[in-house]
Structure formats: structure tokens, C-alpha cells
Amino acid sequence: MPNSSAEIEYLENKARIIRHLIVKMIAHAGSGHPGGSLSIADIIACLYFKVLRHNPKKLNWEDRDRFHLSKGHACPAWYAALAEAGYFPKDKLLTLRQLGSILQGHPDRCTPGVDVASGSLGQGLSVALGMALAGKLDKKAYRVYCIIGDGELQEGNIWEAAMAASHYKLDNLCAVVDYNNFQIDGKVSEVMDVSPLKEKWLAFGWNVLQIGGHSMEDICNAFEKAKEIKNKPTVIIAKTTKGKGVSFMENVVDFHGRAPKGREIEQALEETDISDLEG
Amino acid sequence: MADLIYSRDVYGKTLAALGRRHRDIVVFDADLSGSTRTSFFAREFPERFFNFGVAEQNMFAAAAGMASCGKVVFVSTFAMFATTRALDQVRNSICFDNFNVKIVATHAGITVGEDGASHQALEDVAFFRALPNMKIIVPACPNETAEVIEEIYSVPGPVYVRLGRSKTEILDRKYKFSLGKGFILRPGKDVAVVACGIMVKPALDAAEELAKKGINVYVVNMPTINPLDKDLLVSLSRKVKGFVTCEEHSIIGGLGSAVAEAVSEASPCLVKRVGVRCQFGQSGSPAELLEKYKLNSHAIVDSVHQILDEKNSP
Numbered sequence A: 001m002p003n004s005s006a007e008i009e010y011l012e013n014k015a016r017i018i019r020h021l022i023v024k025m026i027a028h029a030g031s032g033h034p035g036g037s038l039s040i041a042d043i044i045a046c047l048y049f050k051v052l053r054h055n056p057k058k059l060n061w062e063d064r065d066r067f068h069l070s071k072g073h074a075c076p077a078w079y080a081a082l083a084e085a086g087y088f089p090k091d092k093l094l095t096l097r098q099l100g101s102i103l104q105g106h107p108d109r110c111t112p113g114v115d116v117a118s119g120s121l122g123q124g125l126s127v128a129l130g131m132a133l134a135g136k137l138d139k140k141a142y143r144v145y146c147i148i149g150d151g152e153l154q155e156g157n158i159w160e161a162a163m164a165a166s167h168y169k170l171d172n173l174c175a176v177v178d179y180n181n182f183q184i185d186g187k188v189s190e191v192m193d194v195s196p197l198k199e200k201w202l203a204f205g206w207n208v209l210q211i212g213g214h215s216m217e218d219i220c221n222a223f224e225k226a227k228e229i230k231n232k233p234t235v236i237i238a239k240t241t242k243g244k245g246v247s248f249m250e251n252v253v254d255f256h257g258r259a260p261k262g263r264e265i266e267q268a269l270e271e272t273d274i275s276d277l278e279g
Numbered sequence B: 001m002a003d004l005i006y007s008r009d010v011y012g013k014t015l016a017a018l019g020r021r022h023r024d025i026v027v028f029d030a031d032l033s034g035s036t037r038t039s040f041f042a043r044e045f046p047e048r049f050f051n052f053g054v055a056e057q058n059m060f061a062a063a064a065g066m067a068s069c070g071k072v073v074f075v076s077t078f079a080m081f082a083t084t085r086a087l088d089q090v091r092n093s094i095c096f097d098n099f100n101v102k103i104v105a106t107h108a109g110i111t112v113g114e115d116g117a118s119h120q121a122l123e124d125v126a127f128f129r130a131l132p133n134m135k136i137i138v139p140a141c142p143n144e145t146a147e148v149i150e151e152i153y154s155v156p157g158p159v160y161v162r163l164g165r166s167k168t169e170i171l172d173r174k175y176k177f178s179l180g181k182g183f184i185l186r187p188g189k190d191v192a193v194v195a196c197g198i199m200v201k202p203a204l205d206a207a208e209e210l211a212k213k214g215i216n217v218y219v220v221n222m223p224t225i226n227p228l229d230k231d232l233l234v235s236l237s238r239k240v241k242g243f244v245t246c247e248e249h250s251i252i253g254g255l256g257s258a259v260a261e262a263v264s265e266a267s268p269c270l271v272k273r274v275g276v277r278c279q280f281g282q283s284g285s286p287a288e289l290l291e292k293y294k295l296n297s298h299a300i301v302d303s304v305h306q307i308l309d310e311k312n313s314p
């Protein structure tokens, strides 16, 4: 089914809102990980406002699709999507990283909509695998989505999960690699090259889709295609830009894990301005 | 000589029986199902058994995902691999979320025997004891193992059960296992000997030997190390001259440490620890290794004498 241009625009606007909120909450917290949060804004917008079957008012609905953010440091993107979707009031976003907040520095089950904690990289695909196995066991139709980082692919645990997911023919599992080619110490290709990604996932028995991770059309199509594949899991390798949407953060290693300050905040808010969407 | 039985056989049978009654039980293993005896469950319920191959990190994190969907997940492998290889996954994906994952590990301790140091988990209780939400149980005999496995199905959150490789005797017990409770197997007055796992039997033997010399010691079986039965320990500390702890584990971080911490905060008294002295094991028969590492009734008798000597000297 082709996506209508109105729907694409609606989703693109959700991604803009998420970017704006990411900047706002990290700036307010004074710490956090803007780079890897901004790079997944479009993917997470598509998931929460089109793909996932979920209900913010029924957190424990058994048939809900599951989402797990394996690269947990990018949780501001997740929190923004959850708030925008109505899981909790938006004013909570400004409590990010504060004592007693429902929005911890890394995902925690105290946040409505978070099923499993994360933060220690490399485990999330296994967590998603466990959810997918449970779905098959209970003959449920729900699907499981999991976003992993490209640097995170250096963890051996990821490949254990990759092997098991195809072994168990988990066509209800869809992983997204946020391929922004940056990690903390520099470029992924220089720190510890993970390429060629397509061939690796194919060799592990996965269906592989390669897309531009900031093209809403591409993202929508990929999730649609993934649903149709039977007997194997799908990985969407999404080429992204770390820090996407804030010019001075794009492809700048420093903004992996530091908040904007002073004039940077003003500029970042300007560049992610959403006043045209309000009112 | 009493019949000798594998506690892991009992685990396998009890788990399969539980599986018949509870459809929400799912079992994971990492290529050791024959040894851990999860194979019994696998044979009966192939659709609820998942073999992860030699990939423990994946197995433990997947258990968290499975538990998040409402299952009670029993995960088995050797104690060595359950505690060290996947400690991060157990901490961050299972304990932090307080998920219903029951880790039943076999082949703990020095009595693994000939496989040697790489397979002799002597620090597993220490690692897990530091984890919030984790309950830790070391059954003393095959019958107690059956009661423990039955009970943990309905204990919420993560649980670690530590089983050995070797056959052991069935102890003559007059109580039923209950989480967090210590059991006085023999009353006494001079010293309290607190033991867990396969060290309960030598503790009883030591008490018998000491009685012949007119020294009467309590023998306490302490199967639950977390949460510890502090009330029992504190009440005993007011009656005795000291404690001797006995475990097939390092003296660092296990039962001995737990007892010392509990009594020193509430009612300080001497605590002597019988266990492995922070060192690696080696190959040998289980009987040889128990002698070599002084995990026997002589070591317990010696420790009781030490306490009495120290307390009686001016």
C-alpha cells in the first residue's frame, strides 16, 4: 500500500517534534546523548505513529507490539515519542535525569511504556528475541521491534542473538541498525569496522533491507516489507547522520554524550523549531 | 551407607512435574541440558524448551525478554557460566527489572572434580549476593532440592539455586524448606555451626565427634543465603561463644561473609569460616579435593576448638 503524502507529512512532523523535544530536554538536563538520539528520531516517529499497535492507556495489553531500545543512551528520543503518544504528560520531559524522575538517564521500567531496561550495550537484541519467542509460543500476532547502534554491533552478544533469531525463524522480529558511523571514540569504521553489514546479516540468516534512515518514505516502506517476510527475522540497515537536524552536532563526535550549552542551546532550538506546527 | 542421589536429577524431575502443572514455565539451557537435566523437561515439553547453544549472554538477556511477556523462565547451565559469563546480563536485564527468572545452576563448587579450576565455581554466591533483588539458595540434599524447586516457582523475581555435580546423601530432615529460614538440625550450647549445601553433612558429623568430648554445638542448615535468616543468627549469637560457617565456596562473599556481616552488626561475636581460602581449585576426585581444600568435618572440629580456646584463654 503506497503511503499517502499526507501521512508522510504527518510522520515527518512527528519526527520534528521529537527532535525539538530531544534538544529541549537534554539542554534542560544539562547532560545526555543528543547525537544518537537525533539520528533515530525519524525511525522512532514512524514506529510510534504508524507501525506499532499499542495503546498508551493499556500498558499491559498482551497483544501490543513490543519496542525495545537496545542503544539505551538514545532514550531521549524514546521518551519524546512516548510523551507525544500520550504515555505520560509532556511536562515530565523536563525532569529527565533528575532525582526521582520517571525519566532516568537510561531506560528503566519506571517509565510508562518501557517494558525492559537497557543501557548496557549488546543485550537488547537478545531481550527482543525473548519477547519474539514468547509471542510465537503463545501464538500471538504481535511484532517486536528493536533499535541497535552500529557501534553496538561490536558486542559479541548481538551476534549470538542474530544467530538464534534466524535459528528460531522469528519473522515477528524486526531489528533496525542505526548506521550513523559514529561511536564514542570516533568513526565506527576507524575504531572497529563493522562492515560489510549487509553480508554479515545475510550470513546470519536474516532478511536485509537497506534504507536511508531519514527518508520517511523509505522507513515506512521498509517496515511494511518486513511484515511480509516469512520464516526469518528482518534487519533494516538505516543509513543515518549522527546529530541529524542540528547543524553543529551533525557528525561531530563530541555531541555523542554532551549537552548543548549557552548559545548552542538557542541555535539548536531555532534549528528544530516547531512553532509552525503549534496552534 | 545411605543411598546417594544426584540433586540435578531431582531438579530435572521436579521441573518436568512443575511444567505439567504450570503452562507458563519456559526452560532455557545453553548446550548443557543433559548435564543440568533440563533435558527431562525438554523431552516432555519441546515447545517450551529453548536451547541457546553455547551462548550464555544471549540466553540470559533473552530470559529477561521472555519474562517481560509473563513467563516464568528457568535458566540452567553450569554455575561457572551462569555467574561470570553473563553477569552483566543477569544484573542489568534480569535483576534490575526484577523479572521472574529462576537460575538453577549445576556443577557448582570444588566437587566438580576432574574438570579442574576453570569449571569449579567458588565465587558464584559472592557475585550474586551483591545483586539487588536476587534470592540465593543452596540446597543441602536431594530432597531439599525438590522442595526448593517447587517453592521458587511462586517466589517473585530472580532466584539463584546452586547445585553440585556429585551424588549426595538424603539428610534426615524434620522441616520443610521455606525461603529465608535457617533450620536448627541439632541443638547445642557452646558454638553454632552454620552450614549450607554439601557441608551440612560434615557439620553434623563434626557435632557428633565433638559431643563425644563433651562439647555441644548447634548445627544449623542455612539453605537461603539471601535473604539471610538474621533473626535466627542473632538469637544464637546471644547463646554461644562463636560461629563456625561451612560452605563449598570461597570464604569471601558467601555464607561465611553473610553470617559475619549479620552478627557483627547486631551482636558481635567470633566467626570462623570453613571454606576455600580465595584460591583456584584443581583437578582431582571430589573426595580428594574436599580433603585438600579442608572442606570436611576435621576442619569444622578444629574451628570449634579454636573458638573455645580463644574464649577460654584469659
Ligand SMILES: Cc1ncc(C[n+]2csc(CCOP(=O)(O)OP(=O)(O)O)c2C)c(N)n1
Residues within 6 Å of the ligand: A035, A036, A037, A039, A071, A073, A074, A119, A120, A121, A122, A148, A149, A150, A151, A152, A153, A178, A180, A182, A183, A184, A242, A256
Ligand atoms: C556494554 C557497554 N559498554 C560501553 C558502553 C558505553 N557506551 C555508551 S554509548 C557507546 C557507543 C555506542 O555507539 P553506537 O552503538 O554506534 O551508538 P550511537 O553512535 O548511535 O549513539 C558506548 C561505548 C555501554 N553503554 N555499554
